[in-house]
Amino acid sequence: MLRSNTCGALRLDNVGESVTLTGWVQKVRDKGGMIWIDLRDRYGVTQIILQEGTTEADVIEIARTLGREFVVSVKGTVVERFSKNNKIPTGEIEIQPISIDVLNESKTPPFTIEDETDGGEDLRMKYRYLDLRRNNIREKLVLRHRLMQVTRRFLDAQNFLEVETPILIKSTPEGARDFVVPSRMNPGEFYALPQSPQTFKQLLMVSGFDRYFQIVKCFRDEDLRADRQPEFTQIDCEMSFVTREDILHTFEGLTKQIFKELKGVELNDFPIMSYDDAIQYYGSDKPDIRFEMKFNDLTEVTQNNGFAIFDSAELILGICASGCAQYSRKQIDALTDFVRKPQIGAKGLVYVKYNEDGSFKSSVDKFYSQDDLKTWADAMHAEPGDLLLLLSGDASATRKAMNELRLHVGDLLGLRNNSEYQPLWVVDFPLLEWDEESERFHAMHHPFTSPNKEDWSKLDTAPGEVKANAYDLVINGVEVGGGSIRIHDRPTQEIMLSKLGFSKEEAIAQFGFLMDAFEYGAPPHGGIAFGFDRLCALLGEVESIRDFIAFPKNNSGRDVMIDSPSPIDATQLEELEINIKN
């Protein structure tokens, strides 16, 4: 190695040693007779000290030529610092150099390489290799590395086999849009990049692999919202001879291990909530249960009092903000403005202050007596000092808006602490979802999800009521993973595909290989996939996944650093036998 030690290694114990350090110049402070250099590498920062009279003149001369981000090699002796810095692990020592060699110079970086940088998003992405030098970005990728190692060690110890499934597969029109790859050897034909290894992992179960996992790249050609990437990573798992409970137990174990090793947090056993309850009490299939504030259905106790808005509503919901009865006019107005935002979509907000003296003050005092309001408060188990917030309208829209309001109030009250974790299994999802636009059912998870046994008979008569043997892992309101027990026989798979609108021919063309496989002794099986980027962000206690990806793409799917995608040579197009339309 060109170094004897890293910049994070030396301590008081090393005083007197001759060392060679290499790294980047973080900072040079030149006070005339004394020069300090902060030398940085991945492992830390070590101070170099030069002093006229003590340090050789030529070494001082070199030090004076150093700029930010120069790469240097420093030979010298470890000495005890006079004024120690207890903020860094190497803060008790410094290096008196006998030589400094410049290994590479650096132009002035376009933004500062500090935790708080002056670089905007676009500039940081163009110079991502400099952005990655910042400690807080690198730490996110170190966390990602550690998450990968913990995950694999856990699953390996549980007899899961890591199997690589192909990246060049077959396009299927179901689900999101595929990226496709023209085949030169088979002109006019295309591979597709996988949206998930779903069918392959099921085939591995048919093969008797028993337990499979992979940390794997998946691809979706979707219009990118703020926090989506065209390529993303999954922890993908499948098990044979299991029930839902076995899967929940195994991956609750993995999740606990991850939080223990990476966060030092011992998670309690995860509660299980039905999809119906999640919708009823939280208006969301991924409720944040770090705080209560459940929905109360007030339709019955509020209607038929002459308040037209409520009387014409399909659903009236209330939540109780504890101890907020003293909210000011301005605070209430802000909440009203919040729910009226187009992305929330409520027309207005009804509030009821349950004063400390037991009286009520509401925005609907014209229509409701103190007794009426007491009835509401009792229905919500509210206490004096609380603030009741009501939304009304179409059932589904009201639930959605109330979910947003609940989370917003949770934020205001400081109930959503990013370093507190409340995992939750949500189960018994609907198997099928009616799509108004295409006028047909879609699979809520995917076409391979098994219906719950007891609902099987309803598949023909009331398909919308059939529950799936599917489950999501939700932590702090974030969907971290999801999966299901799968269909493992051909007749059921055929019925499922027909319900989804596949003709018999389409079903065979797309999934014939899987249904064929089911006829050769397919075991009962099920699995789960975790969104790896999302899990990283959750563990990193931030919202955005982007900084957990070394080289992310922007919202137009571009890598602005390497300038990709880009035009290709005419000869390449010719070999592929494709044309670009004009």
Place this chain on the structure above:
Amino acid sequence: MLRSNTCGALRLDNVGESVTLTGWVQKVRDKGGMIWIDLRDRYGVTQIILQEGTTEADVIEIARTLGREFVVSVKGTVVERFSKNNKIPTGEIEIQPISIDVLNESKTPPFTIEDETDGGEDLRMKYRYLDLRRNNIREKLVLRHRLMQVTRRFLDAQNFLEVETPILIKSTPEGARDFVVPSRMNPGEFYALPQSPQTFKQLLMVSGFDRYFQIVKCFRDEDLRADRQPEFTQIDCEMSFVTREDILHTFEGLTKQIFKELKGVELNDFPIMSYDDAIQYYGSDKPDIRFEMKFNDLTEVTQNNGFAIFDSAELILGICASGCAQYSRKQIDALTDFVRKPQIGAKGLVYVKYNEDGSFKSSVDKFYSQDDLKTWADAMHAEPGDLLLLLSGDASATRKAMNELRLHVGDLLGLRNNSEYQPLWVVDFPLLEWDEESERFHAMHHPFTSPNKEDWSKLDTAPGEVKANAYDLVINGVEVGGGSIRIHDRPTQEIMLSKLGFSKEEAIAQFGFLMDAFEYGAPPHGGIAFGFDRLCALLGEVESIRDFIAFPKNNSGRDVMIDSPSPIDATQLEELEINIKN
């Protein structure tokens, strides 16, 4: 779990226990009063025994309906076997069932699910999910799994960070052909799939990541030879502040650890051989050094004796096959036929038998005296009883042919034992290779490889003589890995690209981002990549990589199981704004 134990778990200690096993019916033997079922899963085989009088009649009835590969659940009691089978770990016990449930039936498989199958390659690939059920195929994938875990544990412990680099990158005309992916959001533009993460891992070094690794899929759109796959896997690594010796030391350590954990073999320190020596003594840059039989240059001692074939040859090489002087006419003829095969390409073979009595018998006795032949034998350090084999002609072709002959004779003499391992570092490769067809230099490794320092001055005057600071790891004649110390400054990279025929504009368009990065404090760095599939095959002691890949493609790049590549919808083409040529 639907089982209490796996089919590989039960021993004498478990006798008397009530258990539930699940698995596949391997075999049913029905001897009338007694029925034996071999029940198989990933973990082993357990025998089920049914006996009229002891076993309930309805259970016997079910047993008689079972076919090969049915999936069943068997409840019963563990009993000691009367006649034990010491070939399997569960051979001392068997199960007396109280119930057998068929979890799934199976059609008769198209080939037998045994180590020695009656299925041909095509059939096995179409039903790969059944082929993967065979123990010897699954074991190969278990080996692959273990190799992945060992590799990551070792590198993690050495402070390497696993970083995922993007799969959707930018096409570069240098090197093999890229697979490309049309971009819908950027019509007329394409992503490319990476042939390796080369530039990204170098950028991570510029970012100060210090040590990087990844076990990563790479892609090449090449015409597939027997044992190439369009997608393949690499162990990809890069380190900063290193010399060549640091890299060799680190990855010799990894290789030793792999062989220790997976093969129980303690490898000796790896010898280092220069490329020039490898070519001179073995005619190959990946010599198999499990046996000596080095080339001897006999040009000087054989020429100018009137034997026209030798006299007109550029090079005359000899190898010495120890103890083969008694080879028969037929055996010698077979060797001659071997070297004359079109893929070897020699015109003929000269042999000299060094008889036990000290006399010589050769195919060129007309031209050479016994004394002449003694001179040859001495030049080759041959002893009585040895057989000398000589090839002659154009230097490069003769070396190539002699390499093949040497390996062939090594095989004949049993000197190439697949369970013996002889690793070797080959170093000091030429930096550039002259390509006759395009009349320009190509990079022998790739354009980012650093020249050896002492050869730097020759880059302008004698570019073909410049050695690269590059190295290959060769084990048993197989190139397992390769890498180099990289160029880490813009001026050198610019010169290198210009020598490779890039115009300044092309160089910037392709690799501008990397050369820009070199201007912001790039550290000295180098790395290596291991061919993961090839390493698996080596550890598995077989030639072909295909069975170490769960779902391989055939020589036309097709996955015959899922029938991919395949045509895609017209709407997909429309969205991508491309046409297929007619």
